[in-house]
Amino acid sequence: MLTAAKQQGKVLLLSVKYNIMRQMTNRAAFITNITFMILNNATFIIQWMILFHLKEDIGGYHMNDVMVLWGLAASTYGLSHIFFQTAYNLPDLIINGKLDSYLVQPKNVLLGVISSGTNTSAIGDLLYGYLIICIFRFSIVNLLLFTLFSITGALILTAFAILTGSLSFWIVKGDMISGNLHSVLLHFSTYPDGIFKGIIRLLLYTLIPVGLIIYLPVKMILRFDPFTLLLLLGFTVLIIFLAFFVFYKGLRRYSSSNLMSARI
């Protein structure tokens, strides 16, 4: 069991390594992608500076708090898209029958699939996140917490992408639902949760788990609470199991296809 997990981990890391090697084939595009993503994220600092100039407190957040929120959102997104980019393309793979090559390998299908692609600009997101935490709220503890929450956030975000992507096993146009839910999640993740009330707030802590990916971790960086940490870790484990369960349940309905395809 332990050896199998070790072998699986080795293949996963090798897959990520090869993905990054692919991205580095074009050095100029690789560096430009990363740099521009950092600059792109940085432009939002100006927007928030203007807003905080007009109002000191937005949804219970101050300028530094919003920056932590942005930093965590960027690094969470970055980490997920560096390691598990293909989780976001799951509907395409399911609908167009592109899971075949993973199904004939003696490894976990889901891990093989989701780790088979990477997004270069996501490296920019991850770096931006760490830059922000170092500039606006640097301490060793904060850095460690930031790393931990980036990992839990990336895992929840990926699991959410798998859950919504797996809908395509049952629904032909599941890719639309999956895409919409994912963009809703991303948009909400860069605003203070205090501005959302009632049913929307409930949704953000349940159906669209931005609360557990971003809001609760940010609150814990600002004020640590062990009970919330346990809750967060428990939820992370639960949603990962749920994602595996739903994917494998759906895989029984996989119908493959005879479309020409290439692994690029």
Added chain:
Amino acid sequence: MKAIQVKNLSKTFKVKVKEKGFRGSMSSIIKPRYKSILAVDNISFEVEQGEILAFIGPNGAGKSTTIKMLTGILYPNNGEVSVMNINPCAKRKQLAYKIGTVFGQKEQLWTHLTPYDNFKFFGAIYDLADTVIEERINELKKTFELEEFINTPVRNLSLGQRIRCEIVASLIHKPEVLFLDEPTIGLDPVVKENIRELIKKMNREYQTTVFLTSHDVGDIEKLCKRIIIVNHGRIVLDDSMEHLKYHYLNKKIVEVKMKETVDFTAEEGITVLKSKGGNLKLAIDTTKKKINDALRLIDADNMIDINISNVPLENIITEIYRENKVLL
């Protein structure tokens, strides 16, 4: 020992039915309708270890669906499958160590990486130690003559080179059964011949069982001793190649362009399929007239061009299917 055992295997796909036009699209949103398509219909067969079997049929006959059920990609609706005594549905990972797959229409290699890096990756997938992977790459590199392009990214390789690499990647873990789904699709005759030689060599040297689907009569004739023909999801013929050749590949098509019109209608064993001026299309029944005897009837001085070919596989399949619903 049996490498593959299939008993009463069936697979049904549910397909959405849509009426034509915009109205059809609207009604399919409100009340979607589905129909079931029986892709594989209650088939049974066995394959011996070390055998090279051709599993052929026209498009949509159920070949790929069967292969996909044998390799654990698809779940059957009914029936039993056992490959090297492993049930592909229940023990997919365990089976993967024993089988190799090449889908001519689907690449398994990472196109941006070199074949060498790809082989290293596939070796790691099959839990092989680095030294073992290196040894295996060196061995296969020589057998499949990859020296020239082993360090060139796959995307820059020709189709023939790529298919060779696909086969090597599928052999890295020394599989006992190799599934080849149209491995020579889109290849030129020279490369096709190379690939066939390599498959034969691999079967001879490693005693690998080969389960081959192809539309190419050459692949089947040159590689396989046994053939299974499927159509509409059912096995319509399961026989030796020798028997098939004797009964069905006994016709040659001769297309000849003459300076003047020639009449062959009276010749026994020759059927004139088309005759327009000096252009003739003849079917030679080789059981009644040897091909060299038929050619002797053609005046070489009067001939401008000639082409001799086998009856297309699709025609044979259609003929078999028309003649016999099930020919077992």
